[in-house]
Amino acid sequence: MNAFTPLPGKKTLAIGPNERLASRLQGVVDGRFPMFELSQLRCFVATAEELHFGRAAQRLNMTQPPLSRQVQLLERILGVTLLDRTSRSVRLTPAGRAFLLEARRILRLAESAALATRRIASGEAGQIAIGFTAASGYNFLPQLVILSKARLPNADLTLREMVTREQVEALLTGRIDIGLVRPPMERVEFATARVLSEPLVAALPTGDARLAKATLTLADFDAAPLIMYSPEGAGYFYNMLTTLFDANGVSPNYVQHVTQIHSMLALVHAGLGAAIVPEAAMSLHFDDVQFRPVATTPDRPVELYMAWRKDNESPILQTFIDLCLAEASPTGTDAR
Amino acid sequence: MNAFTPLPGKKTLAIGPNERLASRLQGVVDGRFPMFELSQLRCFVATAEELHFGRAAQRLNMTQPPLSRQVQLLERILGVTLLDRTSRSVRLTPAGRAFLLEARRILRLAESAALATRRIASGEAGQIAIGFTAASGYNFLPQLVILSKARLPNADLTLREMVTREQVEALLTGRIDIGLVRPPMERVEFATARVLSEPLVAALPTGDARLAKATLTLADFDAAPLIMYSPEGAGYFYNMLTTLFDANGVSPNYVQHVTQIHSMLALVHAGLGAAIVPEAAMSLHFDDVQFRPVATTPDRPVELYMAWRKDNESPILQTFIDLCLAEASPTGTDAR
DNA sequence: CGGGTCGATGCGTTCGGCGCATCGACCCGC
DNA sequence: GCGGGTCGATGCGCCGAACGCATCGACCCG
Numbered sequence: 001m002n003a004f005t006p007l008p009g010k011k012t013l014a015i016g017p018n019e020r021l022a023s024r025l026q027g028v029v030d031g032r033f034p035m036f037e038l039s040q041l042r043c044f045v046a047t048a049e050e051l052h053f054g055r056a057a058q059r060l061n062m063t064q065p066p067l068s069r070q071v072q073l074l075e076r077i078l079g080v081t082l083l084d085r086t087s088r089s090v091r092l093t094p095a096g097r098a099f100l101l102e103a104r105r106i107l108r109l110a111e112s113a114a115l116a117t118r119r120i121a122s123g124e125a126g127q128i129a130i131g132f133t134a135a136s137g138y139n140f141l142p143q144l145v146i147l148s149k150a151r152l153p154n155a156d157l158t159l160r161e162m163v164t165r166e167q168v169e170a171l172l173t174g175r176i177d178i179g180l181v182r183p184p185m186e187r188v189e190f191a192t193a194r195v196l197s198e199p200l201v202a203a204l205p206t207g208d209a210r211l212a213k214a215t216l217t218l219a220d221f222d223a224a225p226l227i228m229y230s231p232e233g234a235g236y237f238y239n240m241l242t243t244l245f246d247a248n249g250v251s252p253n254y255v256q257h258v259t260q261i262h263s264m265l266a267l268v269h270a271g272l273g274a275a276i277v278p279e280a281a282m283s284l285h286f287d288d289v290q291f292r293p294v295a296t297t298p299d300r301p302v303e304l305y306m307a308w309r310k311d312n313e314s315p316i317l318q319t320f321i322d323l324c325l326a327e328a329s330p331t332g333t334d335a336r
Numbered sequence: 337m338n339a340f341t342p343l344p345g346k347k348t349l350a351i352g353p354n355e356r357l358a359s360r361l362q363g364v365v366d367g368r369f370p371m372f373e374l375s376q377l378r379c380f381v382a383t384a385e386e387l388h389f390g391r392a393a394q395r396l397n398m399t400q401p402p403l404s405r406q407v408q409l410l411e412r413i414l415g416v417t418l419l420d421r422t423s424r425s426v427r428l429t430p431a432g433r434a435f436l437l438e439a440r441r442i443l444r445l446a447e448s449a450a451l452a453t454r455r456i457a458s459g460e461a462g463q464i465a466i467g468f469t470a471a472s473g474y475n476f477l478p479q480l481v482i483l484s485k486a487r488l489p490n491a492d493l494t495l496r497e498m499v500t501r502e503q504v505e506a507l508l509t510g511r512i513d514i515g516l517v518r519p520p521m522e523r524v525e526f527a528t529a530r531v532l533s534e535p536l537v538a539a540l541p542t543g544d545a546r547l548a549k550a551t552l553t554l555a556d557f558d559a560a561p562l563i564m565y566s567p568e569g570a571g572y573f574y575n576m577l578t579t580l581f582d583a584n585g586v587s588p589n590y591v592q593h594v595t596q597i598h599s600m601l602a603l604v605h606a607g608l609g610a611a612i613v614p615e616a617a618m619s620l621h622f623d624d625v626q627f628r629p630v631a632t633t634p635d636r637p638v639e640l641y642m643a644w645r646k647d648n649e650s651p652i653l654q655t656f657i658d659l660c661l662a663e664a665s666p667t668g669t670d671a672r
Numbered sequence: 673c674g675g676g677t678c679g680a681t682g683c684g685t686t687c688g689g690c691g692c693a694t695c696g697a698c699c700c701g702c
Numbered sequence: 703g704c705g706g707g708t709c710g711a712t713g714c715g716c717c718g719a720a721c722g723c724a725t726c727g728a729c730c731c732g
Contacts, residue, residue, distance in 0.1 A: 080457035102449035113438035121431035
């Protein structure tokens with residue numbers, strides 16, 4: 001069992017090891033070098049730091065002979081003497097000094113690569129690309145980013161503004177992992193959760209008589225100048241408002257169609273008319289533009305959904321979504 | 337007693353065969369992970385690139401079963417699934433995608449580290465710190481740098497201006513590898529080679545009557561205003577000139593002692609007097625300062641030596657010195 | 673000149689990685 | 703729908719590589 005078996009004589013034939021070594025170093029002959037291993041780098045670094053094979057071996061939890069041999073092997077692989085050693089001293093050669101720095105870098109890189117990969121697999125780190133509609137960028141998205149920075153500091157968020165239709169395609173192609181989209185969102189590939197529902201508010205220019213009322217109704221917009229959403233670029237709001245107006249028999253005077261909410265408010269500021277915008281747009285402050293609630297049925301018609309591919313296996317995506325759903329008020333969300 | 341005999345109190349030194357295995361598995365438990373090897377990274381990279389174990393194994397000159405096992409082992413070391421594999425397809429997980437980039441970086445770094453170290457050991461690359469006296473920086477040093485850049489493009493030169501005395505100390509402490517020094521330079525630790533010997537020239541202000549002569553003699557400076565070297569900061573030139581003047585019975589009128597040659601020329605430019613400078617100083621152009629040869633014995637009294645430690649084992653230093661000595665005119669050099 | 677230290681080396685053992693053969697899952701085409 | 707083909711996983715035997723022990727040879731010190 002014990003390896004110790006004292007042999008009487010010493011066999012002087014030492015061709016065996018040299019032959020194996022020769023086969024290993026055959027690559028040197030035809031120009032292709034064999035590569036060292038990280039364990040050999042650790043051997044060398046420990047030895048270079050201790051400048052003493054015995055202590056280095058102790059640090060590496062091994063004995064001195066195999067350590068000596070690993071360092072020798074590393075030197076033969078490199079074809080370079082890294083350490084000048086006598087029985088009295090061990091010193092780094094210039095090449096050894098340079099290689100020591102490189103070896104430390106390689107080992108550090110290997111350590112950090114392992115760590116980073118473990119974090120990514122555990123959902124603590126990684127990249128998340130988020131698509132969002134313009135209006136969700138005013139209020140909800142910033143909160144989402146703040147939440148992510150606080151709870152997932154190693155998450156690397158990429159934000160891309162795009163309309164719902166573009167987000168669907170981006171989700172399918174994998175260009176984004178999460179979409180902040182407007183309903184309806186019914187696709188078998190996607191899981192969705194309602195993350196926001198908010199009322200509509202009227203944006204009125206200073207001096208507008210309707211500012212006297214605390215709350216407006218849709219009837220207040222009948223035959224009045226209204227800045228309206230473009231059916232192409234802002235279909236969700238266009239459809240929502242036309243449906244609401246039709247259901248209530250209201251016919252505003254559409255003075256302009258625009259796509260962006262901040263453009264609408266700029267036109268309100270210019271006195272062109274009123275606009276009806278989601279409550280989140282109140283984050284945008286324009287001079288001479290004031291807001292009033294608008295009563296509708298339902299009273300919070302503007303909905304925002306989070307959508308992601310069911311088969312997206314990114315661990316951090318799961319962490320992120322769990323985080324979002326846990327943080328959002330339970331009544332306001334409706335997962336899957 | 338052998339240092340590696342297990343002592344009663346040091347159980348940890350006894351590394352049984354089971355302990356290696358145990359430490360490998362135990363490491364995962366107590367938070368310390370075993371480290372992967374570069375060969376495993378190569379296995380993973382090839383597999384991730386081919387997305388096919390059979391082809392990857394072929395690329396690695398091995399068979400598929402050990403490749404599968406190495407990738408499995410890597411995954412167990414990381415504690416992370418890198419590849420989702422069925423019998424029909426192999427796909428990277430998000431963590432695998434991230435680790436692939438890291439693995440490639442590590443392998444590239446290892447390759448380049450080996451290459452760089454081989455270059456350093458062969459004398460093709462490395463760092464050389466050169467000390468030089470101010471005057472040698474005007475002409476000789478730039479040529480040396482140009483020569484080095486052309487023939488040793490991977491040499492990383494560090495240039496430090498210092499007087500001869502400082503260079504000697506810097507050579508002894510290893511702060512510089514090569515000194516460009518003034519004689520005498522007699523130390524057993526150093527090898528030296530004369531790399532330059534040049535005549536003295538007079539720097540005269542425009543209008544000086546001596547400009548009429550094509551060549552001046554030392555007698556031309558007797559009783560005339562002369563800007564002189566400081567004995568502390570420029571001892572070599574101070575001693576050379578005083579010795580020459582004494583030997584020729586000449587007594588100039590020392591109007592100012594300064595250390596730097598360009599300061600002397602500035603004072604000549606200001607009309608304060610003449611100066612005697614090494615020929616290399618003619619590289620410095622001042623308005624209203626013109627040069628004339630000065631006849632001396634010997635006719636090229638200004639000598640520059642290259643000095644380096646005999647025991648400096650830097651391979652590129654040897655290459656560099658060989659290069660310098662081969663390039664310099666054989667008559668002008670005198671190695672060792 | 674003998675004891676002590678240290679790296680190198682001989683030697684026997686063991687363990688890990690390899691190749692071969694095979695399994696099991698899955699796809700595809702007849 | 704069933705057999706052939708593909709592909710990754712696995713069992714197994716073998717061999718080489720790395721380990722530990724013992725020892726050598728060089729060197730230093732008193």
